Amino acid sequence: MTLKKSPSRTGSQDSSQDVESLADEPGTPKKEGSVVVVAPWKPQLAMAVTQALFVIGSVYLKGRMLRVDVAHGEEFHPIVYAFIREVVAGPMLLLVAWFYVGLSWPRRADLPKIGGLGVCLFFSQLFYITGIELSGVVVATCMQPIIPVFTAVMGVALKMESANPQKFAGIGMAVVGAVSMVLGGIAHHGSSGGHLATSKAGVDGNMLLGNACLLVNTFAMAVYYILAKKVVQRYQVLLVAAWAYLTAAVCMGLAAAVFTNAADWHFPHALLGPLVYWIVVCSVIGYVVVTWATRHLPASQVASFQCLQPFMGTLLAFSVLGEEPTWWDLGALGVVTGLLLIVKDQRDFARLKRLMSSHSMSKLLQGAIFQQGGTSANGALA
16 A cells, blocks of 8 residues: 655645645535535535434444343443444545545644544544433433534634624524433433433433533534534545544543453443444444535534434434433424524635635645645645
8 A cells, every 4th residue: 555645836826736626526516716615505414314323323322232231241331332433433434535535644733633633533432422321312412412502612712603693692592402401301310201211320320420421522522523624624534534533543442441351341242233333324424424514514514413413312212212201302492493593604604615715725725735845645635
């Protein structure tokens, strides 16, 4: 396996060629300047389907957890599960990237951002799986709408997105809706009518710890969106996803070495199906779609599709796992209404189009990529 490097290049003519290489996404019908602009509905639809697949994976995993044979020494350990997922998904993503776009390495100056993506992925996935185990599917999915709130706040603070009353109104409504659902679950977790009564949290009192894990999960995912927004303008989407997963696998391997023992690796046979689903669908397919959508949509809008998780997660948990709803779950209406306000904020699209214009992107590439000798690896941009 060899890595090809393009020759050194300088000047506006060469930089414009690199801008055009950003347009190598298949199936994109129109251009603005020399950069392909994807119709917003395409990444939006892709994100909606992806979030639905994520929720199905969560419910599938939670349902199969009930079949773990504890009497014969089987045990679900979130670190072991997450490590197997990432150590398999990372090389798979790298092979896919090699097949479609070739391999290249990030510039040294971008290594902290790439490493940050992997660390955020590590925290997000580890604490999400732990949160499902401790707090149940419904609470885990109801916490996910907090991700676009964090993302929008950070985007505004970093001047990556616009700040306006519509966006802040949406953030406020989303926060109120999500908090009401989570607090309602805490208030009712001990009752037979609460949707948390069937989760492990309702039995051993670990719900607060599970909610703390889910809060870490949401914040880490928001940081992932912000960092990815910067990185995907410079490198191939497949490569970014592969680099992030390989870094996350290393982090999860270190965590497994410290926090697990031999007994924890008696992997339950009942969880083989969910593991395969999470590797192929949630990791390889899901995160490629998420990373691709991050290139073409504002970061807060990509994150806002998390609002689909409470509805689908609650619906599937009620129908498949037998978890019961409460009146507090009506807070989802506030979550969705608030996030719709964020999605419909057209000012961020105007800013994104300016960034993706050939003139602005040429300046970005000249300053960020060619400042140290003007070399770049083949396939790094597309």
